[in-house]
Amino acid sequence: MDSLDNLYREIILxxxxxxxxxxxxxxxxxxxxxxxxxxxxDEITVQTRLEDGKIGDCRHEGKGCSICCSSASVMTETMIGxxxxxAHAVAANYLNMVSGKPFDPAVDLEEAEVYAGxxxxxxxxxxxxxxxxxxxxxxxxx
Amino acid sequence: xxxxxxxxDFPQMDADSVFLDNAxxxxxxxxxxxxxDRYYRELSANVHRGVYFQSYxxxxxYEETREKVAKFIHADPEEIVYTRGATAALNLVAASFGxxxxxxxxxIIVSELEHHSSVLPWQHVASVKKxxxxxxxxxxxxxxxxxxxxxxxxxxxxxxALTLVxxxxxxxxxxxxxxxxxxxxxxxVVVDAAQAVQHMPIDVKRLDVDFLAFSxxxxxxxxxxxILYGRRKWLDAMEPIEYGGDMIDxxxxxxxxxxxxxxxFEAGTMPIASVIGxxxxxxxxxxxxxxxxxxxxRRVRQYVFTQMKxxxxxxxxxxxxxxxxxxxxxxxxxPHDASTFFAERKVCLRAGHHCAQLLIKRLGIDACLxxxxxxxxxxxxxxxxxxxxxxxxxxFRNIGF
Ligand SMILES: Cc1ncc(COP(=O)(O)O)c(C=O)c1O
Numbered sequence: 001m002d003s004l005d006n007l008y009r010e011i012i013l014x015x016x017x018x019x020x021x022x023x024x025x026x027x028x029x030x031x032x033x034x035x036x037x038x039x040x041x042d043e044i045t046v047q048t049r050l051e052d053g054k055i056g057d058c059r060h061e062g063k064g065c066s067i068c069c070s071s072a073s074v075m076t077e078t079m080i081g082x083x084x085x086x087a088h089a090v091a092a093n094y095l096n097m098v099s100g101k102p103f104d105p106a107v108d109l110e111e112a113e114v115y116a117g118x119x120x121x122x123x124x125x126x127x128x129x130x131x132x133x134x135x136x137x138x139x140x141x142x
Numbered sequence: 143x144x145x146x147x148x149x150x151d152f153p154q155m156d157a158d159s160v161f162l163d164n165a166x167x168x169x170x171x172x173x174x175x176x177x178x179d180r181y182y183r184e185l186s187a188n189v190h191r192g193v194y195f196q197s198y199x200x201x202x203x204y205e206e207t208r209e210k211v212a213k214f215i216h217a218d219p220e221e222i223v224y225t226r227g228a229t230a231a232l233n234l235v236a237a238s239f240g241x242x243x244x245x246x247x248x249x250i251i252v253s254e255l256e257h258h259s260s261v262l263p264w265q266h267v268a269s270v271k272k273x274x275x276x277x278x279x280x281x282x283x284x285x286x287x288x289x290x291x292x293x294x295x296x297x298x299x300x301x302x303a304l305t306l307v308x309x310x311x312x313x314x315x316x317x318x319x320x321x322x323x324x325x326x327x328x329x330x331v332v333v334d335a336a337q338a339v340q341h342m343p344i345d346v347k348r349l350d351v352d353f354l355a356f357s358x359x360x361x362x363x364x365x366x367x368x369i370l371y372g373r374r375k376w377l378d379a380m381e382p383i384e385y386g387g388d389m390i391d392x393x394x395x396x397x398x399x400x401x402x403x404x405x406x407f408e409a410g411t412m413p414i415a416s417v418i419g420x421x422x423x424x425x426x427x428x429x430x431x432x433x434x435x436x437x438x439x440r441r442v443r444q445y446v447f448t449q450m451k452x453x454x455x456x457x458x459x460x461x462x463x464x465x466x467x468x469x470x471x472x473x474x475x476x477p478h479d480a481s482t483f484f485a486e487r488k489v490c491l492r493a494g495h496h497c498a499q500l501l502i503k504r505l506g507i508d509a510c511l512x513x514x515x516x517x518x519x520x521x522x523x524x525x526x527x528x529x530x531x532x533x534x535x536x537x538f539r540n541i542g543f
Contacts, residue, residue, distance in 0.1 A: 008541050040493070041499075065477075065478035066476060067479070121482055
């Protein structure tokens with residue numbers, strides 16, 4: 001069961017059980033994007049607030065499997081405090097990594113690196129991606 | 143291992159995998175593959191057009207299948223319309239019959255047990271025609287009952303669109319009685335038989351059904367072909383929903399006329415190879431003992447169910463199901479997490495809402511797992527499945543779910 005252990009890494013399970021930055025706010029300073037995966041019913045909402053060209057805050061809420069929910073939590077932790085450009089690069093790299101596309105190993109994905117195992121599970125790529133896609137959309141929506 | 147008389151007919155069966163997603167699509171026997179292959183290798187010609195051998199032979203096989211299908215469900219060949227699948231068949235009824243016959247204030251009876259393809263076409267008709275969708279109240283097991291049906295049937299009921307066998311719960315609807323009640327009120331009944339034809343003999347005359355739809359690929363046939371049975375008088379009165387080649391009688395600049403039913407509903411080049419493959423699938427059914435197959439499927443399902451019940455941490459949603467389906471979840475484990483575990487163990491299941499979001503909502507869950515057994519599944523498949531459930535429960539408990 002090597003690849004399963006590779007998927008359910010400790011950091012992932014920790015974020016699944018103890019999600020960080022969870023719960024939405026009504027502050028109009030946040031940009032909100034909700035993504036649904038119609039094939040499985042997973043649903044994630046991401047909120048981002050910019051501050052001096054940086055990600056001032058990032059929040060999430062939703063329902064889904066462990067990979068989906070934990071990746072939302074890891075994403076918010078990774079993103080808070082990052083300059084806009086770095087945030088973009090990290091998210092793009094992460095999405096390439098989980099979907100098995102070429103990515104730049106020089107970009108530091110920090111804790112999000114543990115999602116590398118998702119590549120071996122094509123059916124789960126979407127689960128690991130939607131929170132990050134929603135995040136990128138919050139940056140575009142301003 | 144016990145001897146399963148049918149398993150060897152299915153080349154997709156490798157010794158390694160346990161295929162329990164039969165309600166999504168069945169495996170295909172070698173004879174069906176051969177029929178499709180022969181069409182492409184030896185004929186490959188269009189139907190109803192050429193006078194040369196290949197076209198003539200393709201046409202013969204194409205029309206012979208229509209007769210086989212008709213006989214299979216006790217209809218006349220003129221009442222058998224080829225479609226892309228059950229979805230297209232149900233949409234054809236709604237888009238043609240529904241749009242012509244349903245009016246403001248009419249009621250259309252559906253249920254929360256339906257596959258999306260049996261309810262969404264009518265939701266559309268209802269919204270365009272200002273008609274009312276009415277849901278049969280399901281009982282505490284989430285079944286369609288006669289009492290439930292009676293409580294919504296009225297003189298305003300125009301159409302009744304219900305599934306004969308539920309694709310998530312495996313329940314069988316008391317359809318003959320429902321049809322009799324509906325007809326007494328002048329309503330027309332559309333039956334979704336996509337999960338039924340492969341599990342029970344269907345006699346459209348005895349059922350007295352108005353429309354009945356099913357897919358080839360769930361009953362051993364190829365994808366891309368489905369059947370709409372329609373009562374002759376309705377089909378004759380209905381307008382085509384697609385226009386083009388092969389369906390026309392006389393074409394003028396401003397008006398044209400159509401061929402008789404069923405051809406007026408078969409515009410353009412149809413999936414000829416799939417039609418011919420479906421004919422081979424029906425040959426397979428005709429040469430087999432359906433009672434024996436169904437009895438076997440139910441025994442395997444029961445064998446598995448009895449063991450699953452005893453595993454702590456497993457919730458089964460349809461303990462009383464009549465057909466080979468078990469809908470379940472591992473407690474505290476999202477079905478996607480669970481299904482990845484099963485996939486790693488080469489146990490093929492389905493996770494999700496199974497195109498039946500109304501039912502999933504009613505069950506109060508986000509999604510579930512579905513194991514669907516068929517006659518070529520063995521008791522050994524059942525054992526592998528049960529062992530994998532136990533392992534999965536242990537695995538997810540150990541990592542702290
Ligand atoms: C009950 C039921 N109705 C309709 C359908 C639709 O069949 P198809 O996708 O082949 O058109 C299905 C298949 O998923 C089904 O299970």
